[in-house]
Amino acid sequence: MPATRQDLPLEIGANARHRLGMPPARFLRDYWQKRPLLIRHAFPDFTPPLSPDDLAGLACMDGALARIVLHDAKRDRWTLRSGPFDDAAFAKLPKSRWTVLVQDVDKWDADTAALLAPFDFIPSWRIDDVMISYAVDGGGVGAHVDQYDVFLLQGMGQRRWSIDTRPNPPNAFREDVELKLLREFNPTHTWTLGPGDMLYLPPGVPHDGVAVGECMTFSIGMRAPSKAELLVVLAEQVATALPDSQRYADSGLRPATATGEIDAAALRRARDALEPVARMLDPQAFADFFGRFVTAYRGVGKTAARKRAVRPAALDEALARSRFHRNPWSRCAWRRAKRGAMLYVAGEQYACALVWARALCGDAATEGARLAALPARREGVTLLAELINAGHLVWKHR
Numbered sequence: 001m002p003a004t005r006q007d008l009p010l011e012i013g014a015n016a017r018h019r020l021g022m023p024p025a026r027f028l029r030d031y032w033q034k035r036p037l038l039i040r041h042a043f044p045d046f047t048p049p050l051s052p053d054d055l056a057g058l059a060c061m062d063g064a065l066a067r068i069v070l071h072d073a074k075r076d077r078w079t080l081r082s083g084p085f086d087d088a089a090f091a092k093l094p095k096s097r098w099t100v101l102v103q104d105v106d107k108w109d110a111d112t113a114a115l116l117a118p119f120d121f122i123p124s125w126r127i128d129d130v131m132i133s134y135a136v137d138g139g140g141v142g143a144h145v146d147q148y149d150v151f152l153l154q155g156m157g158q159r160r161w162s163i164d165t166r167p168n169p170p171n172a173f174r175e176d177v178e179l180k181l182l183r184e185f186n187p188t189h190t191w192t193l194g195p196g197d198m199l200y201l202p203p204g205v206p207h208d209g210v211a212v213g214e215c216m217t218f219s220i221g222m223r224a225p226s227k228a229e230l231l232v233v234l235a236e237q238v239a240t241a242l243p244d245s246q247r248y249a250d251s252g253l254r255p256a257t258a259t260g261e262i263d264a265a266a267l268r269r270a271r272d273a274l275e276p277v278a279r280m281l282d283p284q285a286f287a288d289f290f291g292r293f294v295t296a297y298r299g300v301g302k303t304a305a306r307k308r309a310v311r312p313a314a315l316d317e318a319l320a321r322s323r324f325h326r327n328p329w330s331r332c333a334w335r336r337a338k339r340g341a342m343l344y345v346a347g348e349q350y351a352c353a354l355v356w357a358r359a360l361c362g363d364a365a366t367e368g369a370r371l372a373a374l375p376a377r378r379e380g381v382t383l384l385a386e387l388i389n390a391g392h393l394v395w396k397h398r
Contacts, residue, residue: 010165010189011038019043024121024255033149033202033251036163038191042198043118048155048216049111052134055216056090058102058109059083063301065103069141069179073097078142078177099135099211106130107301107328112218113364119151119220121255124361125262125294125333128223135159135211143185143208145171147245148224151200154193157215161199162187164206171206182206204245224249225297227273233293234277260361262291262335262344288342288349291333296347301329303346303391310395312378312385319381322368322397330392332361340376343383345392356380360387368397 008030012021019042020027031037050058059066066083070093081089083102090100106113112130119127128148132155133141143162152161162185170184185206192212193199201207203224209217250269270290271278278286315322326332332345334357341357343350352360353376359366360383374380387393 008035010036011040011191013040014042014044019118028121028253028255031200031202032253033249035202036165036189036205037200038161038193039198039200041196043153043196046153046155046196048218049115050105050109050132050216052156052214052216054109055102055105055132055134056085056100058105059100060085060087061108064108067101068093068098069101069139070094070098071138071140071142073138078179078181080178093136096136097138099133099139099141101131101133101141103131104129104301105132113328115153115218116220120259122222122253123256123262123266124260125331126222126224126250128221128298131219131221133217133219135215135217137211137213139211140209142177142179142181143206144179144181145204145206146201146221147203147226149200149202149222151198151220152193152209153198153218153220154195155216155218156195158192158194158212159209159215159217160190160192160212161207161209162190163201163208164188169206171204203249223294223297225293229297230270230274230293231277234274234281234289258358260333260357262287262294262333267335284337287335291335291342291344292347292349295331295333295344299329299331299346303327303330305391306389309389310385312382315385315388315395316377316381318397319368319372322395324366324368324371324384324388325394325396326360326364326366327392327394328364332392334358334361345387345390348390350383350386352376352383353380356383 014021021039058064062084064084066085068081068085070079106116106129115130116127164186165188170182172183174181174183185208250266267287267290271286281289330346332343334341334343336354341352341354343352343357343360355374356376359371359374371380384393388395
């Protein structure tokens with residue numbers, strides 16, 4: 001039987017079999033969206049895929065979502081600056097109490113994207129991005145609340161995390177800062193995390209992380225659209241005021257069995273979140289809406305169409321000698337349909353055979369020889385050509 005809330009530990013050690021210190025099914029049952037968990041040595045001997053200089057370079061690039069947060073402790077003033085930055089911006093920073101944060105680093109760096117593989121027990125379309133923060137001593141973003149699940153992996157140095165696990169903690173925001181910082185924060189637990197340690201936080205848990213010396217933290221955040229966001233896209237009109245905390249939730253989630261699948265349980269949860277508006281659509285129409293939405297939601301990068309279109313016949317001829325790489329900005333998902341499957345890519349939908357949907361939502365790189373052996377080859381190759389021409393797939397062949 002599941003342990004009672006009081007019996008569940010807040011700190012656990014990872015082991016060789018289980019990175020979470022327990023099977024994923026138990027973690028999802030007992031902790032997911034319910035209770036924080038500190039996992040010591042979740043990533044043993046962890047080496048960050050990026051250095052602080054690499055991260056600073058990325059923060060200077062056009063298109064990167066980067067911020068610098070500074071804290072004047074004497075006056076308790078917080079300053080937020082938005083990127084992209086230049087070298088001079090970093091040269092003028094003080095010696096302590098600042099941090100730089102860059103979102104979507106997994107879209108820019110393949111080694112960072114590889115950090116998502118251990119989280120494959122969560123549906124891939126639920127994972128938002130890997131945000132990396134570098135901070136000098138005393139740096140942080142202040143006490144705040146996230147409305148989504150997040151795994152905070154310590155990559156370099158140490159960070160001191162404080163959380164408030166009390167039911168219904170104070171959630172009023174300060175009005176004197178640009179950031180959504182809590183007016184009142186009374187932590188119940190404080191830990192210092194070292195490289196490889198990881199803290200899981202469900203939505204709504206007040207927390208504050210402060211660098212102890214120089215440090216880097218990797219935040220694996222989940223995608224949790226608010227009910228208001230869903231209503232805006234579905235109805236194409238201004239939604240009625242709904243609290244930002246009312247978001248897609250999947251307490252009781254079971255381990256994902258197929259990468260990218262939007263299963264019937266997920267659709268039921270989304271439909272429940274949108275009642276009574278969802279009643280305007282039949283189940284199939286709602287499923288297509290949701291598939292398009294979750295693959296387009298928070299998509300800040302755009303794909304460029306291929307300059308010279310690929311013909312299906314030419315693609316079919318070279319299929320066995322080809323390799324396909326998915327554009328990191330092109331999020332994909334699929335669901336079972338009455339006939340085969342429906343594939344969703346960056347807000348578009350494509351009917352296809354079930355085996356093709358599974359293959360195209362699997363690994364970021366796919367061998368053509370594997371695809372050549374799949375049934376419904378003609379329709380599959382036509383779909384491949386569409387995705388290549390739209391910029392969602394990169395085609396390489398010998």
